Amino acid sequence: MTTRRIRKEVDEALLAFVDHRRPDLLAISPDLAPLLDALDALLAGGKRLRPQFCYWGWRGAGGDEAPGIVTAAASLELLQASALIHDDVMDSSDTRRGQPSVHRRFEELHRRDGLLGAPEPFGLGAAILLGDMCLAWSGEMYETSALAPERLARGRAVYDRMRTEVMCGQYLDVLEGARRGGTVDTALRVVEYKSAKYTIERPLHLGAALAGAPPEVIETLSAYGRPLGIAFQLRDDVLGVFGDPAETGKPAGDDLREGKRTVLVALTAERAEPAQAEILERHLGDPALDAPGVDRLRTIIEESGGLAACEEMIDRYAAEAAAALAHAPLAPEAVTALEELAVAATARQA
Structure with missing residues (x-):
């Protein structure tokens, strides 16, 4: 399929x-x-990424068309x-x-x-x-x-854990937004629990658990899913600032108006000149930020090297996921599908 x-x-x-x-x-x-x-x-709307990763976790672990x-x-x-x-x-x-x-x-x-x-x-x-x-x-x-009750019982612990993790990640995101001076490490912690695990790794685990996968398959799916999940969210962060509203479904620069302490913002703050950092800090989270203000912050993100550093991180995490998948003990059909989904999850357009 x-x-x-x-x-x-x-x-x-x-x-x-x-x-x-x-x-x-x-x-x-x-x-x-x-x-x-x-x-x-x-x-x-939506790309249906989570159900697809769940399904191909199931097929990769030997599940049939049940x-x-x-x-x-x-x-x-x-x-x-x-x-x-x-x-x-x-x-x-x-x-x-x-x-x-x-x-x-x-x-x-x-x-x-x-x-x-x-x-x-x-x-x-x-x-x-x-x-x-x-x-x-x-x-x-x-x-x-x-699905048979015994299969659902195997997946229930993964489902429960995923729901808990995403709520914890949401809280950490709210907390980071209320703090000043977030770091790349703290932003990555939010990424991991709000998005990376929830979007890719846990759905893969859920499908595999439903199929009765052995531990080595779960470990392989983590080696692929965690870095791909991080790359996915980093791409989403970039699109939140530079994406086409017709593609993203949100006004350009909304993440800046909302004051999101993303990895992209943290990378920019690390690299910005003092004057640039002051402008970024003053306008980040301003709900009245207009189009010229968004353009000004975009320029700082690009000229500081923050955007390039984020793109490099996306490429690195995506390559790590691809390397893990290349040697995965999964059904060939699932490997092909997961390769396609990796491209969809990290595409430069929404």
Whole structure:
């Protein structure tokens, strides 16, 4: 099965699960329809990387085309939806995947319907609750897939660990944003737990655990997945500053306005001249930063050598992942698919 086919089947599994749950929510109250509309809109986008890494972890460890594996893997998209909704709340982001973020969507509903109170707390509350529901549904979708109970039991510890790690990574990200003078090491710690493990390494582990993989396969998947996960997030950091909004789905420079203490920012701060460092520190995290201000910070990131250093790190981590995969004791079909996914995860466009 190709990566394109897996993505299509993941889309179908997500649609089927949400459609199955839709009547239950609407039976509670038709007022819940906007929650479902917001979820439908969010789930319509995304690369489906986590389900694909889970599936190919399964196939690489000897798993077959068992009924339910795509559904179990697709449940990771509901976990991702939960993380994105909550992340946008924490970052006060206006957009996600080219449309209003969930909390902004519900702020607009509040204004449109003339509800009492302020729109902002209503939007935040609705988004937090929808994110919580996605988290609960991710577990439900996993547990109700057609995989055998003994397989699901093998994967449960990995799934639980992954959910804990991403929440810890989110907190560390919030903490770094509230501190001054973050280092490359502290930024990499956030990368590892908020993104690298959660996006690639743990989904691979989950698929392999579901297939009953031996320890040596798990170790090989880590040797590939951890560095690739870091390269993926570093690429995302670069796109957050230099990416095309039509590709990323977010306004250019949003990471700068949100004050994200990324590896890219830390590398720039290490290399910048004192005057450049002062400008970077003064404007990083300014929600009113305009387009010329974004361009000024971009220039500092480039001229200081921060961008080049980050690109070098991406290449180094991607090469480490490729070397690990070249000697991996995995099914050949899985190796080919994981090579393709490595390119997709580190591409210079979103």
